[in-house]
């Protein structure tokens with residue numbers, strides 16, 4: 316579970332100490348993990364999220380603001396300076412990439428895992444495209460590092476609900492709901 320979308324963890328985004336990272340859609344599980352991992356490289360983290368996990372994200376050290384109307388202005392005001400990296404981990408939604416480019420001022424500072432077409436058309440980065448170009452997920456030790464962090468209780472992964480295998484359909488429906496609010500577990 317911890318390893319979902321490992322390729323766009325802060326390691327691969329090459330986040331450096333002192334930089335500012337915005338995680339858009341941090342109420343999703345990819346974003347939720349990124350918010351916890353970026354500070355380990357010394358970055359300051361900002362996040363957009365709904366109310367479910369806003370408190371968690373703040374406890375991880377992020378400055379959190381809701382997404383939706385007025386987000387660009389709120390993030391700019393809270394950042395009070397340049398934002399070096401944006402990870403778009405939101406569910407696909409029109410206009411996200413344009414807003415994030417407006418925040419950073421440079422499409423190359425925006426990496427998305429979900430809004431692929433909009434990113435491609437506006438010159439932002441798409442994780443899958445870069446992975447394919449690079450020949451696959453980089454082999455480094457960070458996946459094992461994350462597993463160790465999770466085992467040590469230093470990387471939280473909320474579980475929305477566990478289902479017995481026979482209830483796979485209900486599990487899939489929750490997973491595809493757009494807001495499962497945690498990982499969905501199937502128990503064999």
Ligand SMILES: NC(=O)c1ccc[n+]([C@@H]2O[C@H](COP(=O)([O-])OP(=O)(O)OC[C@H]3O[C@@H](n4cnc5c(N)ncnc54)[C@H](OP(=O)(O)O)[C@@H]3O)[C@@H](O)[C@H]2O)c1
Nearest residue numbers: 320340342343344345364365382405406408428429493494
């Ligand atoms: N390319 C890849 O490598 C890769 C890998 C894994 C997942 N994905 C994709 O990445 C996306 C996120 O996956 P996930 O599993 O982390 O999501 P998830 O756990 O299903 O969470 C989705 C969350 O997205 C947030 N959200 C919904 N609409 C939003 C909007 N308009 N703006 C900002 N946030 C919004 C909501 O957060 P709140 O509850 O806080 O409102 C929602 O709970 C999905 O589209 C998934 O298919 C891509």
